[in-house]
Amino acid sequence: MISALLAGERPAGTQVVVKGWVRTNRSSKAGISFIQVHDGTCFDAIQVVVPNSLNNYDDEVQRLSAGCAVICTGELAESQGKGQTFEIQAETVEVIGWIDDPETYPITPKRHSFEYLRDVAHLRIRTNTFGAVARVRDCLAQATQRFFHENKYFWVHTPLISASDAEGAGELFRVSTLDMLNLPRTEEGGIDYSEDFFGKEAFLAVSGQLNVESYCQALTRVYTFGPTFRAENSNTSRHLCEFWMVEPELAFADLNDDADLAEQYLRYIFKAALEERADDMAFFAKFIDKEAVTRLEAFVESSFERLEYGDAITALERAKRKFEFPVKWGIDLQSEHERFLCEEYCKRPVVVMNYPKEIKAFYMRMNDDGKTVAAMDVLAPGMGEIIGGSQREERLGVLDERITSLGLNVDDYWWYRDLRRFGTVPHAGFGLGFDRAVCYVTGMKNIRDVIPFPRTPKHAEF
C-alpha cells in the first residue's frame, strides 16, 4: 500500500507493486511519463516514473487520464525530483480499468465546489478533500471505540426500530409494511395499526438513550454508537435526517462525573486525529480552515471551564456587546450566546450546567432548588454546543411528576419506570453528534460533506 511506501517502511531498491487510481499523468514524447497513483491509504499519491521503453508506452501509458485503475511494478527509489521522497521506477504498468470517456468523467484535476460534488457523491470520495474526511472520520470512530473500551465501557447495540413515539424528540420516520393504497381501517375511520408488521405503530429510533439506560443499570458503564433518524424538515449545514450519535451512560454517577467523561472523551479523540492523521489535518489547515490544527491543539491542552447556567446568564447580561436575542434567566442559550461564552468570556471549552427545568427533557434529574435540572452542554470554541447530557432522574416519584406535568402518559414509560422501581441508582450520560464532531475536527462547514451519502429533506440519492 502507498501509505507504507511513502512512510519509508521499505528501503529504496526494493521491488514493489502499487495498485491504485491515476490522479495525474504528465507525459513527454521525449521519453518519460510521470503518473501520480493514489490508493486512498494516505493523503499523498506516489509518483510512478514510466520510461518509453515499456512496450505499452505509446498505446496505453500515454493515454492514461485521471481516474484510470492501474497496477504498477518496479523499483522503489529515492526521488530525483522535488515534491516527494520516494517514487517508483516502473517496469510494468498494467491498465485494469479505463475511463470510459475522459470528457464525461466528473472528477477532473481541478477544484470543484462541494455543492457540485454532492451531485456525484459516488465519485467525490476520489478527491483530496473527501478522502481526507473519510480517513479522519474513521480515525475518530476508531478512537471512540478505543476510548470507551479502555475505560471499561461496553458497546450496546440499541434497536433502530422503536415501537413507541414516547421519546419526545421531534418528528419520526414511520416503519410500516401496510399497503398504502389499501390501508386497514378501525371502526372510527383511523388507520388500524394492529394489522401492521409489529401490531402497533413503529418508527425509526431518534435516540438510544432510554434503552441504554436499562443496560447501564446492569453493566455499570455502557455506550451506544450508531445511526439515528429524525424526520424534521431542517435545511441547515448542521442537520441530517440520518446521522451518527455517541451516547455513553454511567451508573453511580452524577453530573460532575458526566462532565469529566465528556472532557476526557473529546480530548482523547481529538488527540487521535492530530497524531494519527497528521497528513490529512495538514491539508485541512492549508485549504479548508486555517485554524483546523491550532484549534484542536488548543482544545486538547486546555481544561474545560465549568459554569453554572445562572452564572452564564449573568455573564451574558454584563457583556458589553448586544445580542440579537435578549438574555434573561429562563431562556435557552442561542448559538450567539454559546459562542460568546466559550470564545470571548472563557476563551476555552465550557461546560454549562444546571439549566431551568422548563427548557429541558423530562428524564433530567430535578435539583434541590426545584427550578433547575442537572443538565449540561459542552460548548466548543468555533462551534457552540458539541455535547448535550444530563444526570437522569432516578427517583420514581419525581420522574412521574415530571412526566405528568408535561402532559405525557406514565403508562407509556412503564419499562423505563421499572428501572426506578428495581434497584435504582444515580446515573448520567450524554449525546455527541458524531458528524458534527467530524465537522469540528476537519473544519468542513457543511455536515453533508462529512458523511458518505447524506440524507436530508428531499435527498436520498445513491
Place this chain on the structure above:
RNA sequence: UCCUCAGUAGCUCAAUUGGCAGAGCAUGCGGCUGUUAACCGCAGGGUUGUAGGUUCAAGUCCUACCUGAGGAGCCA
C-alpha cells in the same frame, strides 16, 4: 417551515443603462519538458434552471414554479 441570495460551456465564473454568448480550467490533437496547480499552440463544446409575460430586441425586466446555498427555528 420562514427570510435572503443564486442558477450562463463538463467545472469555476464574466457579459456596462435591455443591443452579435465570453474567459480560465478540463477534454482531444500537436509541440516542449525529471515533471509535479507543468508550460506553448490549435480544436470541439451553449434551447443562459423550467413555463409564461413585457419589448423592435431579454442572460439582463416582471410573474409562477423547480433546484441549490447562507441564515433562522428545531436540534445532535
